[in-house]
Amino acid sequence: MKNQEIAAQFEEIADALELKGEMQFKVLAYRRAARSLEELTDDVAELAKSGKLREIPGIGEGTAKKIVEYLDTGKMKKLAEALEGLSEELLDLLKIPGLGPKTLALAHNELGVNTLADLKRVLGDGTLAQLPGMGEKKVDNLRKGVEVREHASARLRLDQALEVAEKVVAHMKLIPEVKEITPAGSLRRSKETIGDIDILVTGNGDTPRRDVPLRIIAHFTKYPETETVLSAGDTKASIRVKTATHAVQVDLRVLPQDTYGAALQYFTGSKEHNVKLRTLAREKGLKISEYGVFKGKKRIAGRTEKDVYATMKMPVPPPEIREDRGEIEAALRGKLPKLVELSDIKGDLHVHTSRSDGSFTLEQMVEAAKAKGYAYVAITDHSPAAAYAGGLSIDRLKKSMEDIDRLNEEMSRTDYHRDAAKPRGTRRKKKSVDGHFTIHNSPFTILTGAEVDILPDGKPDYPDRILEQLDVVVCSIHQGFRKNVTGRICDALANPNVDIIGHPSGRLLSRRAGYDVDLDKVLECARKYGKVLELNSYPDRLDLNDLYLRKAKEMGIRIAVNTDAHGIRDFDWMKYGVATARRGWLEKPDVVNCLSLNALLRLLRKN
DNA sequence: GCCGTTTTCGGCCCGACTGTTTTCAGTCG
Numbered sequence: 001m002k003n004q005e006i007a008a009q010f011e012e013i014a015d016a017l018e019l020k021g022e023m024q025f026k027v028l029a030y031r032r033a034a035r036s037l038e039e040l041t042d043d044v045a046e047l048a049k050s051g052k053l054r055e056i057p058g059i060g061e062g063t064a065k066k067i068v069e070y071l072d073t074g075k076m077k078k079l080a081e082a083l084e085g086l087s088e089e090l091l092d093l094l095k096i097p098g099l100g101p102k103t104l105a106l107a108h109n110e111l112g113v114n115t116l117a118d119l120k121r122v123l124g125d126g127t128l129a130q131l132p133g134m135g136e137k138k139v140d141n142l143r144k145g146v147e148v149r150e151h152a153s154a155r156l157r158l159d160q161a162l163e164v165a166e167k168v169v170a171h172m173k174l175i176p177e178v179k180e181i182t183p184a185g186s187l188r189r190s191k192e193t194i195g196d197i198d199i200l201v202t203g204n205g206d207t208p209r210r211d212v213p214l215r216i217i218a219h220f221t222k223y224p225e226t227e228t229v230l231s232a233g234d235t236k237a238s239i240r241v242k243t244a245t246h247a248v249q250v251d252l253r254v255l256p257q258d259t260y261g262a263a264l265q266y267f268t269g270s271k272e273h274n275v276k277l278r279t280l281a282r283e284k285g286l287k288i289s290e291y292g293v294f295k296g297k298k299r300i301a302g303r304t305e306k307d308v309y310a311t312m313k314m315p316v317p318p319p320e321i322r323e324d325r326g327e328i329e330a331a332l333r334g335k336l337p338k339l340v341e342l343s344d345i346k347g348d349l350h351v352h353t354s355r356s357d358g359s360f361t362l363e364q365m366v367e368a369a370k371a372k373g374y375a376y377v378a379i380t381d382h383s384p385a386a387a388y389a390g391g392l393s394i395d396r397l398k399k400s401m402e403d404i405d406r407l408n409e410e411m412s413r414t415d416y417h418r419d420a421a422k423p424r425g426t427r428r429k430k431k432s433v434d435g436h437f438t439i440h441n442s443p444f445t446i447l448t449g450a451e452v453d454i455l456p457d458g459k460p461d462y463p464d465r466i467l468e469q470l471d472v473v474v475c476s477i478h479q480g481f482r483k484n485v486t487g488r489i490c491d492a493l494a495n496p497n498v499d500i501i502g503h504p505s506g507r508l509l510s511r512r513a514g515y516d517v518d519l520d521k522v523l524e525c526a527r528k529y530g531k532v533l534e535l536n537s538y539p540d541r542l543d544l545n546d547l548y549l550r551k552a553k554e555m556g557i558r559i560a561v562n563t564d565a566h567g568i569r570d571f572d573w574m575k576y577g578v579a580t581a582r583r584g585w586l587e588k589p590d591v592v593n594c595l596s597l598n599a600l601l602r603l604l605r606k607n
Numbered sequence: 608g609c610c611g612t613t614t615t616c617g618g619c620c621c622g623a624c625t626g627t628t629t630t631c632a633g634t635c636g
Contacts (some may be wrong), residue, residue, distance in 0.1 A: 014626090023608085024608085024619090025618085025619055026608050026609095027608090028608085028619075029608035029609055029619095030608075032608090033608085033609090058608095058609070059609085059611095060608060060609045061608085061609085062608055062611075063608070063609085078627090097634090098625095098633095098634070099634090100633060100634050100635085101633090101634095102632080102633055102634085103633070103634085109609090114629085133626085133632075134626090134627085135627060135628055136625060137625080138625085138627080138633095141625080142625090159617065166625095181626040187636090196636090198636085225620080231623090231624060231625075232624095233623065233624055233625090234623095234624095236623065236624075238624095238635095251636080253623095266621085266622095266636095271620095271636065274620070274636095275620055275621090276620095277620090278621070279619080279620065282619095282620075283613095287620090287621085288620080288621085289620085289621055289622065290622075290623095291622090349625085407611090524622080555608070591629080
């Protein structure tokens with residue numbers, strides 16, 4: 001798919017035009033077109049073929065033509081034209097915090113700055129400081145910006161950001177002036193990665209009012225892990241905080257109690273959601289800011305988020321879906337989804353033990369799953385091809401299945417000892433002679449399973465006679481990331497003994513983009529064979545991602561939200577999976593491990 | 608450049624912070 005490529009071209013046009021002082025709205029239009037393409041899960045080439053480009057929001061006559069031009073010729077004249085006299089390296093300088101298009105254009109035009117080296121030179125020799133509107137402090141800030149940029153690395157993963165936020169919150173709670181404190185921003189929206197952390201605070205009224213925000217800000221800037229204080233005003237401050245891997249920006253905003261809802265709404269974002277909401281308000285003759293909803297000078301709402309959205313005659317969209325992906329329209333029509341919740345999850349269908357590469361025994365993992373309040377867990381150790389992970393030979397797998405059966409029986413005995421009125425549960429079998437199967441009556445059931453490699457030839461790494469004895473078969477790609485991945489996954493989906501495709505894209509947020517796979521084709525195959533796709537909750541995966549989850553839902557494909565736990569604490573990752581599921585608009589019926597054990601097994605049998 | 612239950616032209620979210628300014632521009636989120 002060329003979607004990302006074309007989006008990048010539009011971004012570049014926007015940067016170049018901005019540098020050349022082109023009208024802001026034109027620049028914005030290119031950026032919006034780029035964002036739309038980035039989020040598009042349909043192939044833009046297909047849409048071009050069927051003449052549907054203009055149906056993409058933000059794509060109009062001009063950008064549609066440029067897309068077609070690029071698809072036909074591999075080039076975009078407008079980009080070459082916009083880049084005239086500029087270089088990619090120059091545009092890259094825009095990523096330096098504090099260095100915007102105006103200042104960069106000034107440095108470029110007046111001092112011939114084209115590269116990072118040029119910029120450092122004019123920052124160092126005082127020539128930039130002498131230009132109109134510039135001064136020593138600005139130059140100082142830019143020097144800092146260059147340093148930050150040079151040491152900047154990837155965004156934080158959701159789990160890492162959460163840890164930083166929790167520590168900062170704990171620090172802030174040390175002083176009595178802090179009354180309420182909430183992380184907002186992309187963290188509250190549970191984005192898979194977090195650029196910076198936003199924290200909202202209300203001041204306690206017990207102390208003299210005017211001092212409170214100042215003291216809170218002062219305490220914030222003294223957070224022990226602070227690397228730099230970027231800014232500190234009367235109501236808001238920004239610091240950079242050291243983490244194990246790199247520094248992250250943390251913004252703090254202090255607000256009065258009666259504007260808390262408006263501020264929470266504003267600070268949660270996303271920016272696109274807020275712009276849409278504020279535009280809507282403007283059409284109604286209202287104005288929304290972080291201080292409230294205003295009719296003329298009069299504030300008509302602001303205390304709670306509910307009040308703010310109510311002025312637009314809509315319920316509160318869950319934070320996870322505030323991305324301007326249709327949630328405002330849905331809310332206005334009263335059609336907001338009832339998103340899946342952590343408490344809806346009844347089991348985990350992808351779990352490893354020390355038999356393969358897990359760190360805990362079968363018994364320990366089972367206890368941990370029970371402690372989560374689940375009704376079932378599927379034990380899915382690796383298959384032999386995953387030698388590096390101690391994949392199980394057929395004999396070892398059979399031994400594991402026997403152990404699971406025995407453990408199930410033991411659990412049912414203990415459970416019925418407590419409740420003698422219930423009949424003794426019969427042993428669960430995959431398939432009985434007459435095609436029916438009987439269900440274990442224990443309140444907790446261990447399902448037999450495996451995470452089976454999809455081999456280079458597309459076959460699962462266990463023979464069908466083995467697979468058909470397992471309750472849950474998760475098939476995953478662990479090798480041959482570039483070798484016909486789409487075809488191999490679709491072959492696996494066609495196999496009636498395969499239930500779930502594990503981490504379908506194979507991406508690792510901190511390390512790699514993913515397999516060379518056409519997810520649209522995978523979704524199509526999953527739909528065709530009625531199979532389940534995994535949302536892997538491992539914080540570095542979160543795979544499928546929010547966009548493809550939504551697409552899967554729309555196609556009627558069901559999702560298993562699994563942790564891929566290799567240790568007992570990994571079961572906690574379920575919260576990241578559920579958060580991502582929510583971002584994908586998934587509801588309880590979309591998630592197979594919200595089903596009761598009986599219903600789940602019925603569903604898997606249909607495969 | 609995009610877009611339209613008041614518009615095919617005339618709009619396009621809103622405010623804080625900083626620094627260099629005598630009232631505002633640039634940047635950011």
